[in-house]
Amino acid sequence: MTVRPQWDDLPGGVRDTVQARIGQILKAEPVTRGLMPGIAARLHTEDGGTVFLKAVSGGSPAASLYARERRAGALLPPGLPAPRLLWSGDVEGWIVLLHEYVDGRDADLSPGSPDVPLVLDTLMVLNETLTPCPGRDGIPDVAENVAMLQAKAAHLLALPAGDLPYRAMYETALRGFHPDALGGDTLLHYDLHAGNLRIGHGQPYAIDWAFAARGAAWIDVVMLAPRFVAAGHTPEQAEALLARVPAWRSAPEGAVTALAALWTLFRLYKARFGPEEGREFRARAAEAGQAWVRHRT
Structure with a gap:
């Protein structure tokens, strides 16, 4: 370790x-x-x-x-x-x-948690306040972040037949995808999850902006879906929750499905080949992502 x-x-x-x-x-x-x-x-x-x-x-x-x-x-x-x-x-x-320092705890994203509506409200505040992006110097386009996901996905999809469960599902999800579909002018956090949504003073705070990027406002919303699934929601329930956020309703269906697949394949890659201390965590995340991609395809 x-x-x-x-x-x-x-x-x-x-x-x-x-x-x-x-x-x-x-x-x-x-x-x-x-x-x-x-x-x-x-x-x-x-x-x-x-x-x-x-x-x-x-x-x-x-x-x-x-x-x-x-x-x-x-x-x-x-x-x-x-x-x-x-x-x-x-x-x-x-x-x-x-x-x-935000003195608090990780957000609870499980079904019925009072944190869930607070997190959704925070998402809307982030979307609205950070559109347009307040600056460009030093903030890459989100395509740069997604290129890392694409590289790991390509590695897994190139494995011998039988080495990647649900290969056909992922190939279908990614067919016709181009990173241009993710373009926009919102400053994105890009890595929102329970640990990066710190509950303090009765509200969530978005911490750890190391992957901040500029892109479509719906990306931060969409990338919370597998986090909700991992916390116990069904994919249908997760999408119903996120539908309360206006940016979700503007997201192109094909791009959402492709991003779901890339997100999941990246975590599958890390669960197999990444540092030992993170493999179990990544495998659990990949399982949730896989359930979400199955739902969408």
Whole structure:
């Protein structure tokens, strides 16, 4: 299992810079959830405040994602249900981000949960507030994100006959798809799920914007469907919930089905070939995605 570096592992100059910004750190609580490389910690300051620290070496493969999250944080307008980026910098070869800390819990997306309508309301707020996209520099088109899904899907579809269950279903779902169908001018989170929808102060906050991209508003809505299925909803129930969000009703049927297939194939790939610590999690997600694609095809 990958061992994450901790606050004390940061170069002294990085720790000094952070403390010059927010005050003496009395305690650093590691945050171990999530698969993103780098340091994640809740910092307790001498004045009783708390700040969320993320930092990664500039030589890490994840550095570009930290840079993207920094750019997204600078663009998110005040009042949006997302933690504010308080400060960011490049210090001694490290990318450092300081966010507001949202003290809360993961959203409960299961049937009957009171969090579900709150999440749907938050989706609408994100769609409305972030259209048009508040900035373009440093925010890639969503086709760049989807290209990674397509590459992993192509790998699985090229396996010998019998190695990929439901191959014909996926091929049908992807027939005629082109990434241009995903184009739009909304700043997307792109990775909304229960762990990235933090319930604090009675409402969900969208955290971890490392995959932020510009594209059609319906994409963030659509990519929550398998999360609802994984939480216990049937595919029909998940789509009925999402139909309350206006952006869902504008989504082209064929593009939705293709994105569902790509999302699922990516998780199937990671469940087979990805890091050991994430395989079980990805397999469960792929099972939910597969049920959704079956429903749509």
